[in-house]
Amino acid sequence: MKAQNNANDLDLSLSPKALQAFSKTNAYRHAAAMLFDWVVIFATIYYCIQFFNPLTYFLAVIIIGGRMHGLAILMHDATHFSFLKNQKWNDLITDIFITYPIFTTIANYRQNHLRHHRHLNSENDPDWAAKLPTQEYTFPKTKQEFLLTVFSYLFLVQGTKDALALLNRFGSAKKGQADKAKRDYTRMTFYVLVFTLLTFTGSLKYFLLFWVVPFLSTLFMFQYIRSVAEHFGELAYDHLLTSTRTVKATWIEQFILAPHNVSYHLEHHLYPGVPFYHLPKLHELLMHDEGYKEKAHITQGYVSGLLNELGKYLDSENCSSEHSDKMVEEYEKVSA
Numbered sequence: 001m002k003a004q005n006n007a008n009d010l011d012l013s014l015s016p017k018a019l020q021a022f023s024k025t026n027a028y029r030h031a032a033a034m035l036f037d038w039v040v041i042f043a044t045i046y047y048c049i050q051f052f053n054p055l056t057y058f059l060a061v062i063i064i065g066g067r068m069h070g071l072a073i074l075m076h077d078a079t080h081f082s083f084l085k086n087q088k089w090n091d092l093i094t095d096i097f098i099t100y101p102i103f104t105t106i107a108n109y110r111q112n113h114l115r116h117h118r119h120l121n122s123e124n125d126p127d128w129a130a131k132l133p134t135q136e137y138t139f140p141k142t143k144q145e146f147l148l149t150v151f152s153y154l155f156l157v158q159g160t161k162d163a164l165a166l167l168n169r170f171g172s173a174k175k176g177q178a179d180k181a182k183r184d185y186t187r188m189t190f191y192v193l194v195f196t197l198l199t200f201t202g203s204l205k206y207f208l209l210f211w212v213v214p215f216l217s218t219l220f221m222f223q224y225i226r227s228v229a230e231h232f233g234e235l236a237y238d239h240l241l242t243s244t245r246t247v248k249a250t251w252i253e254q255f256i257l258a259p260h261n262v263s264y265h266l267e268h269h270l271y272p273g274v275p276f277y278h279l280p281k282l283h284e285l286l287m288h289d290e291g292y293k294e295k296a297h298i299t300q301g302y303v304s305g306l307l308n309e310l311g312k313y314l315d316s317e318n319c320s321s322e323h324s325d326k327m328v329e330e331y332e333k334v335s336a
Ligand SMILES: [Zn+2]
Pocket: 076, 080, 113, 117, 268, 272
């Protein structure tokens, strides 16, 4: 069976004209979202220093990790060239304001991510291949097991493990682009400048408290929940509409867990060129397609919906191993 990777492989009723409208990018909206994330981060740091205590610090780590995650989602949009028409500026601005601060580059992320789209949920999908064999991504899980994994991120160990794994995966990406040396030089200059600034302003301890700690804890915690929601647990991998999940998130879930409409992941895999601010409208229109409405895997909320789905098969006898076998079978079928 041919792998279904985007809407071209399906028979959906969205007209080319509507798709053209949804694919229109607006650099100001993207830039405003980036500015919003940075303003929230700096405001949180400022107020936490003014009213420092364990509770305000804990809240700050959650808010900053959430906004770092927001920045990472904007990096993802820029990876699909949905920020600026000029690809060089699209990448340079994203590198300086997002990817260098989160210790990677858009070029490395793009190599990994485009393969994920091309080979979705198969052995050639780098995300799938890296996650499937791990304990964190083995489902079904009880709610307690899942929440234990989620909260283990607060101790920084799991986040450090994830960060190292990502570094390894992105580091092993294909080398040799013509302008790679130039980009490496820009990246090193960026880190030297930031480090000098932090040292001379006596801000290194704030960098550790308000950047490194959220980076290794809540950022990876939110990324883990999102990754699970997107591609794992109680999905049927034999059809694109059921192998990726869209979550209708509540406003608080959107602010903390699923920034910039990232929870419309099924729509993103169908139409990767549609920027994040058009995804809710695209979803609404697709819901008028009877075939889509009937088959698409749509979950109502992370807490109210996703948590229950992840452990769905655990209630009946012996079903845990049956379900795992079914997943492996489907995986092999799709990979064949
Ligand atoms: Zn994508």
